[in-house]
Amino acid sequence: MPKPDDLRLDHVANLARLALTAEEKERFAAQLGDVLAYVQQLNEVDVSGIEPTAHAFPVVNVWAEDVPEPGLSVEDALGNAPEKRDNMFVVPKVVE
Amino acid sequence: MSEELCYSTISELSGRLGRGELSAVELMRAVIARTKEVDGRVGAFNSFDEGDALAQALASDGRRAKARAAGADGRGRHLEGIPVGIKDVISVAGQPLTASSRMLENFVSPYDATVIRKLKEAGATCWGRLNLDEFAMGSSTENSAFRATSNPWDLERVPGGSSGGSAAAVAAGEAVAALGSDTGGSIRQPAALCNVVGLKPTYGRVSRYGLIAFASSLDQIGAFARSVEDAALVLGAIAGHDCRDSTSVRKDVPDYVGGMAALAQSGRRWRLGIPKEYFGGGLDPEVGAAVQAAIDEYRGLGCEVREVSLPHTKYAIGTYYIIATAECSSNLARYDGVRYGSRSKDATDALDIYFKSRAEGFGPEVKRRIILGTYVLSSGYYDAYYLRAQKVRTLIRRDFLEAFTQVDAILTPTSPTPAFRKGEKSADPLAMYLSDIYTIGVNLAGLPGISIPCGFTRGGLPIGLQAIGQPFKETELLAIAGAYEGRTDWRTRRPRL
Numbered sequence: 001m002p003k004p005d006d007l008r009l010d011h012v013a014n015l016a017r018l019a020l021t022a023e024e025k026e027r028f029a030a031q032l033g034d035v036l037a038y039v040q041q042l043n044e045v046d047v048s049g050i051e052p053t054a055h056a057f058p059v060v061n062v063w064a065e066d067v068p069e070p071g072l073s074v075e076d077a078l079g080n081a082p083e084k085r086d087n088m089f090v091v092p093k094v095v096e
Numbered sequence: 097m098s099e100e101l102c103y104s105t106i107s108e109l110s111g112r113l114g115r116g117e118l119s120a121v122e123l124m125r126a127v128i129a130r131t132k133e134v135d136g137r138v139g140a141f142n143s144f145d146e147g148d149a150l151a152q153a154l155a156s157d158g159r160r161a162k163a164r165a166a167g168a169d170g171r172g173r174h175l176e177g178i179p180v181g182i183k184d185v186i187s188v189a190g191q192p193l194t195a196s197s198r199m200l201e202n203f204v205s206p207y208d209a210t211v212i213r214k215l216k217e218a219g220a221t222c223w224g225r226l227n228l229d230e231f232a233m234g235s236s237t238e239n240s241a242f243r244a245t246s247n248p249w250d251l252e253r254v255p256g257g258s259s260g261g262s263a264a265a266v267a268a269g270e271a272v273a274a275l276g277s278d279t280g281g282s283i284r285q286p287a288a289l290c291n292v293v294g295l296k297p298t299y300g301r302v303s304r305y306g307l308i309a310f311a312s313s314l315d316q317i318g319a320f321a322r323s324v325e326d327a328a329l330v331l332g333a334i335a336g337h338d339c340r341d342s343t344s345v346r347k348d349v350p351d352y353v354g355g356m357a358a359l360a361q362s363g364r365r366w367r368l369g370i371p372k373e374y375f376g377g378g379l380d381p382e383v384g385a386a387v388q389a390a391i392d393e394y395r396g397l398g399c400e401v402r403e404v405s406l407p408h409t410k411y412a413i414g415t416y417y418i419i420a421t422a423e424c425s426s427n428l429a430r431y432d433g434v435r436y437g438s439r440s441k442d443a444t445d446a447l448d449i450y451f452k453s454r455a456e457g458f459g460p461e462v463k464r465r466i467i468l469g470t471y472v473l474s475s476g477y478y479d480a481y482y483l484r485a486q487k488v489r490t491l492i493r494r495d496f497l498e499a500f501t502q503v504d505a506i507l508t509p510t511s512p513t514p515a516f517r518k519g520e521k522s523a524d525p526l527a528m529y530l531s532d533i534y535t536i537g538v539n540l541a542g543l544p545g546i547s548i549p550c551g552f553t554r555g556g557l558p559i560g561l562q563a564i565g566q567p568f569k570e571t572e573l574l575a576i577a578g579a580y581e582g583r584t585d586w587r588t589r590r591p592r593l
Contacts, residue, residue, distance in 0.1 A: 007471055016425060016470040017432070017447075018463060019455035028464055034526045035468065039414035039481070045488050052486030053493060055313045055343060056299045056542020057567070062342040076206040082439035089435055094446045 007032055101126040102269035103590060106326040109272060110174045113160070120160070120177030123272075124153035124221060127179045131224070131270040134593045139245045140255075140265040142184045143192055144224035152221040153177060159219060174329045174353075176219030181271030183262050184225035185232055186317065187306040188212050191222075195308050196240035197230045199437045199457030209306020210341070211275060211317050211334040218333040223271055227261030230459045231428065232282055232310045234258050235531045238522050239461045246518075247290060248591040249557055253515040256286030259320070263290040266320045268593060273330050274320040279311050280416055281510075281535025283318045284547035288510035288560020291549045291589060293577075295319045295327040298568045299542035300345035302331075303338030311423035312343070314416075314539040323587060324548060324578040328352035331570060347568060355571035356578055366576050368394055369404035369503035374534055380513045386551035386559040387509045393583055394507070404499040404506065408492045409537060413529055415492060416536040418472050418485035424462075425469030431457060464525060493541040500566050505576050508534050510547040510560035534562060544570050546577045549586035558586075 009029055013020045020028070074087050083090040101109070101123055112118040128146055135141055156177040163170050170176065182188060185195050187205035189212075194200045212222055229239035237245040237260025245260045247253040248268040255264040259276030263286035266274050276283040278296035287294025296318040307317055319330035335349045370391060375384060395401050433439035433453025440452035458466070472481035499506060512533055521528040538545040543564055550561035561580070565573030581587060 009467065012467055012471045012474065015474060016466050017429075017450040017454060018458075018466060019451040020463070021455075024460070024463065027460075028467060031464060031525050032468055032471075034524075035417060035529070038526055039418060039485075042411055042414050042418075042484055042488055045408070045411060045484075045491065047484060047487035047491070050487040050490050052483055053489040053540075054486060056493060056540070057343075057345065059300070059343055059345070064339050072206055079206055080203050080436035082433060082437070091434055091449065092443065092445050 007036060098126040098129050099269060102130040102272070103322070104272070105322045106174055106178050106272055106329050107323070109178060110176065113177050114170050120153040120156040120221065121150060123177060124149050124179055127223065127271065134268050135270060137246060137251055137593065138248055138264050138268045138270070139243045140226055140261040140268060140270055142194055142196060142225040142227050142242055142261070145191060148191070149179065149221055149223050156219050156221065173219055175215065175333055177221065178272050179221045179223040180215055180330070181223050181226050181262055181265045181274035182212070183228055183259050183274070183276045185228055185277055185308045186211060186275055188222050192225055193308070194225065194242070195231045196228045196242055197457065197459065197462070198241045199431050201438060203436060207306065210303035210338045212306065214334050214336070220333070224265070226259070226265055226274060229258035229260070230462050231308065231424070232258040232277055232279060233424070233461050233465055235281070235285060235528050236516070236521065237261060237286070238518060239459060241459050244518055247515045248593055249291065250515060253517055253557070254289070256289035256511070256515065258282040260286045262320045263287050263292055263294065266290070266292045266322065267591060269590070273322070273326055275317060275330075275334070276320055277307055277315055277317050278539065279314045279420060280539050281532045283320065284535050284545055284560070284562055285511045285532065287320055287547040288562070289515040289558060291558035291586065293321045293324055293327045293549070293587065294547045295321070295331060296538065296545045297331060297335065297570055298544045300343050301335050301544070301568065301570065303336070303341040303344045305338055305340035309427040311420040312427060313423060314420060316539075324546070324574055324581050325353055325356070327546070328356055328574045345568070350571055352571055352574055356575045359572065359575035360578065366394070366399045366505065366579070367503040368399050368401050368576070369499050369506045370401060371404050371406045371409065371499070371506055371508060373406050373409035374508040378512050378530070378533070379509060382553045383509050383512065383514060383559050387507070387561055390550040390561045390580060391507055393580055397579055397583070402503065404503060406495040406499060406537065408488065408495050411488050412492055412537045412540060413533060415485045415488045416532070416540060417468070417529055418481050419489060419540070421465045421469030422473050422482050423469070425466045425473065428462070428466055433457070461525070489540050492537055496537070496541045496543060496564070504566070505573060506564040508562045508564065510534060510562040514553050514557035514559060538564055543567060544573050546573055548577050548581055550580070550584070551586060
């Protein structure tokens with residue numbers, strides 16, 4: 001397992017699309033350093049030959065009948081939009 | 097009068113409603129009056145819609161009158177007219193859904209969660225929006241962006257979390273029962289800290305459709321109630337397969353209350369396991385003594401009590417905080433400020449909307465977990481953290497299943513300490529995480545668990561006993577919890593407010 005000081009906050013915050021202030025970076029680095037140091041104990045466990053568990057009761061290939069059902073109306077779907085126009089979500093210009 | 101009603105159980109109230117001694121509107125009015133009287137001090141609610149609640153109650157009275165006119169006795173409709181508080185992370189059509197986050201401060205649900213649809217079909221009144229740690233991340237409800245809920249037993253202390261509003265509302269008589277969600281103990285721990293019953297069903301027993309996702313492989317909706325029987329009634333109403341949640345399980349929903357009663361009648365001698373790893377360092381001596389006394393009570397009932405071992409217990413918190421934060425970072429990626437949720441006013445381009453809206457919308461604990469989860473899933477670290485944690489999860493689950501070859505249920509403290517003071521752990525995330533030590537293994541293994549009142553500290557703070565059951569054996573778990581509850585009167589005690 002990597003060392004806790006490998007946590008490169010700027011890189012990770014960029015991956016998470018999260019702007020952090022200098023003060024948050026400093027505080028989170030210390031707090032998450034503690035947490036990462038704590039989870040190092042998982043290295044003690046012999047996991048060779050052990051399958052990972054993603055769900056306690058795995059269910060696979062759940063199919064629904066291919067029957068159209070009523071969904072949200074356009075009005076409802078746009079009801080919580082921060083900005084909308086002509087049945088669309090409005091965002092700043094993406095392509096020049 | 098009003099307070100008596102608010103502290104009655106569903107079984108008592110449904111009898112009175114059925115006999116026509118009480119109307120749903122009268123009951124709802126009493127609960128509204130109680131809420132207005134005490135919620136300024138307790139702070140369990142983010143909001144409530146009095147008119148909507150009274151309209152639901154009026155409709156319930158109408159259904160009852162119509163059924164009576166048609167000659168039906170209304171038996172079996174125990175939730176008809178009962179006000180059930182709703183954690184503000186479960187969608188109720190037309191009502192706010194904030195997750196106690198600035199991100200969703202103005203969000204209104206366009207549809208009902210499946211559990212809400214089922215509660216409404218059972219005739220219950222969906223009541224209020226109950227406070228929580230932001231996005232259900234926390235153990236004290238202090239992470240709410242709006243207010244810190246107080247523990248009704250000591251207003252200087254936390255109610256636990258993340259479903260702290262649900263637990264406090266039931267404890268304070270502001271709801272007859274409530275729904276919460278439990279990802280690592282978020283129903284059981286606050287139930288223990290507030291002297292109410294808290295039930296987390298087996299993963300997959302209850303649909304998660306319409307529940308704001310935190311960690312999808314761990315989240316499960318469950319009930320807060322005044323008695324084990326009431327918890328069974330709510331579970332019976334909300335359980336069942338749902339084609340809208342692909343992880344919900346196709347299993348029939350049994351008659352939990354009837355099944356509990358039949359098991360109690362049968363005089364079955366339960367085999368109960370005490371995991372030695374759960375009684376070590378960090379356990380408050382008064383909590384330990386109360387739980388030991390409860391175990392002795394089970395011995396007195398003729399149960400066979402034996403020590404069991406869950407050898408990977410010490411790795412549960414580390415495993416949980418890797419898996420839960422990984423899933424959280426993925427689930428919360430949807431809050432991008434584009435389609436719903438708050439959008440930063442300062443954003444200049446599309447990418448900027450993501451960075452700034454998320455920075456402004458999320459509180460510190462949510463940000464910490466997104467960062468941690470993104471890190472453990474990132475290239476170069478995935479195998480070392482996430483994959484390893486998933487493998488340790490397998491071992492933790494095996495520990496429980498191995499123990500269940502010897503015992504019917506496992507008894508533990510719910511929380512290592514009684515309610516702590518506000519602010520005591522909020523600057524130290526790791527200390528806060530450790531308060532979930534006895535509850536998170538249950539989520540990792542997908543098992544049902546229940547917390548029931550088992551005593552008080554000398555200072556008057558509630559203590560909870562956790563019973564952990566075998567997968568999908570909620571009836572047995574409820575019967576075991578009910579056997580102890582029937583021998584004690586802890587659950588009937590009320591806080592002075």
